[in-house]
Amino acid sequence: MMRRILILLLLSCSVLSVGAQGYVPTESNLAARKEFTQKRLGIFIHWGLYASYAQGEWYLHLGELNKDEYAKAAASFNPVNFNADEWVAAFKDAGAGYMTFTSRHHDGFSMFKTATSTYNVVDGTPFGRDIVGELEKACKEGGIRLHLYYSVLDWIREDYPIGESGKKTGRKGGQENYDSYFRFMETQVKELLTQYPYTGGLWFDGIWDHKRDQIPFDWRMPEFYRYIHAIKPDCLIGNNHHITPFEGEDFQMFERDLPGQNTAGYSEGQEMSTVMPVEMCQTMNKSWGYTVKDLNYKSTADLVRLLVKAASKGCNLLLNIGPQADGSIPWQSAERLKGIGAWMRTHARSVDGTGISGLPEQGWGVTTANAESLFLHVIAPEALPTNGKEAILTMGWDGPKVKTVKVVSTSVLLPCTVSKDGFLTVRIPQEMVEEIDTVLEVTR
Ligand code: JFZ
Numbered sequence: 482m483m484r485r486i487l488i489l490l491l492l493s494c495s496v497l498s499v500g501a502q503g504y505v506p507t508e509s510n511l512a513a514r515k516e517f518t519q520k521r522l523g524i525f526i527h528w529g530l531y532a533s534y535a536q537g538e539w540y541l542h543l544g545e546l547n548k549d550e551y552a553k554a555a556a557s558f559n560p561v562n563f564n565a566d567e568w569v570a571a572f573k574d575a576g577a578g579y580m581t582f583t584s585r586h587h588d589g590f591s592m593f594k595t596a597t598s599t600y601n602v603v604d605g606t607p608f609g610r611d612i613v614g615e616l617e618k619a620c621k622e623g624g625i626r627l628h629l630y631y632s633v634l635d636w637i638r639e640d641y642p643i644g645e646s647g648k649k650t651g652r653k654g655g656q657e658n659y660d661s662y663f664r665f666m667e668t669q670v671k672e673l674l675t676q677y678p679y680t681g682g683l684w685f686d687g688i689w690d691h692k693r694d695q696i697p698f699d700w701r702m703p704e705f706y707r708y709i710h711a712i713k714p715d716c717l718i719g720n721n722h723h724i725t726p727f728e729g730e731d732f733q734m735f736e737r738d739l740p741g742q743n744t745a746g747y748s749e750g751q752e753m754s755t756v757m758p759v760e761m762c763q764t765m766n767k768s769w770g771y772t773v774k775d776l777n778y779k780s781t782a783d784l785v786r787l788l789v790k791a792a793s794k795g796c797n798l799l800l801n802i803g804p805q806a807d808g809s810i811p812w813q814s815a816e817r818l819k820g821i822g823a824w825m826r827t828h829a830r831s832v833d834g835t836g837i838s839g840l841p842e843q844g845w846g847v848t849t850a851n852a853e854s855l856f857l858h859v860i861a862p863e864a865l866p867t868n869g870k871e872a873i874l875t876m877g878w879d880g881p882k883v884k885t886v887k888v889v890s891t892s893v894l895l896p897c898t899v900s901k902d903g904f905l906t907v908r909i910p911q912e913m914v915e916e917i918d919t920v921l922e923v924t925r
Pocket residue numbers: 527538539686689721736747762769
């Protein structure tokens with residue numbers, strides 16, 4: 482009993498600390514949050530000057546390169562195969578509702594037109610086109626939302642207070658000035674929100690660069706967020722800081738793990754918010770930015786199952802692609818987008834617009850629910866007992882009477898029984914068990 486009270490107390494404290502205090506989201510912000518959770522799949526794009534080297538987005542740091550040598554790649558950055566409309570069409574075809582694009586990563590190169598420096602795609606490359614601008618236009622026309630990734634950590638600016646990474650990029654040093662850097666970031670986010678007004682959210686990253694500082698580093702994020710919300714109140718702010726959301730944030734994110742799990746080691750002690758939208762990001766292979774040697778792709782089936790598991794926890798999946806230097810999407814990623822799309826065409830309504838069902842995770846899979854239906858996702862059919870002809874699904878059931886059970890892909894109705902001692906049993910003919918996920922729709 483004492484333990485239960487303690488747990489309840491702890492829970493209520495953490496709920497209060499999530500997004501409470503001074504920040505009150507506007508009606509339009511709350512509406513944007515709601516919209517954000519209606520489509521469970523987003524596509525993450527890591528694309529910048531680093532694509533030239535094909536060694537991932539951390540190459541400037543990991544390769545121990547000098548920033549001015551690295552910057553020479555701008556002189557030949559000419560992604561002739563980049564086509565924003567084609568990207569957006571491919572993402573929509575996969576069933577995605579939004580994309581999140583790296584407007585500026587830790588290497589300090591801006592993929593948009595900025596007045597702060599010529600080290601940007603418009604002024605500093607032979608390509609000369611505004612990539613964020615073209616993506617914004619394509620997203621708007623295509624009806625998918627655009628979020629922009631922005632790194633608060635910078636490996637090239639002299640005024641950025643150097644943290645754990647980017648120590649060997651050849652900065653002169655002695656000019657660290659967070660005030661000046663903070664103003665620079667304000668200028669850039671203002672450019673993003675005013676030049677590309679269709680931008681629906683900002684995805685910050687890099688705060689962990691100072692997490693081991695002796696004297697805690699004050700990023701002044703609540704102040705930064707107030708500045709952003711004053712420009713655009715419905716801008717959804719999220720930050721990949723791996724800890725409980727700060728004041729002023731609008732959604733919570735998890736990196737490479739489902740909420741509640743910590744296999745990648747980024748989510749220790751990070752509890753899932755009960756009041757904000759939640760998103761997890763994951764790579765298709767192992768890298769974010771295009772990495773020529775990384776062919777460790779997850780299967781389409783596993784990616785769909787990840788999406789389904791995320792949806793069952795009320796969480797979006799932001800699935801990453803690292804386009805190549807020429808602006809094309811690696812064929813392995815394009816193939817997976819197509820596969821996900823094929824599945825989504827028949828099953829989207831079992832993930833989009835759904836939330837947590839309240840039923841526990843099962844050995845055979847997970848469940849999602851909307852106002853009308855409960856969806857049983859059989860993603861591990863090998864866990865079901867079989868009589869040779871049928872796979873037999875059983876689960877505890879104290880819910881209302883079951884009206885029908887239907888296979889979502891084919892609309893075939895399956896017989897089901899609810900026993901007096903509270904078990905629902907559905908017999909799935911073996912030939913109807915699908916490879917990726919057999920989705921059964923239960924109406925009550
Ligand atoms: C960050 C970025 O550094 C990475 O390049 C990518 O954009 C990813 C989505 O987000 O990844 C992290 C996050 C945390 C740490 C390092 C990299 N960390 O805690 O040291």
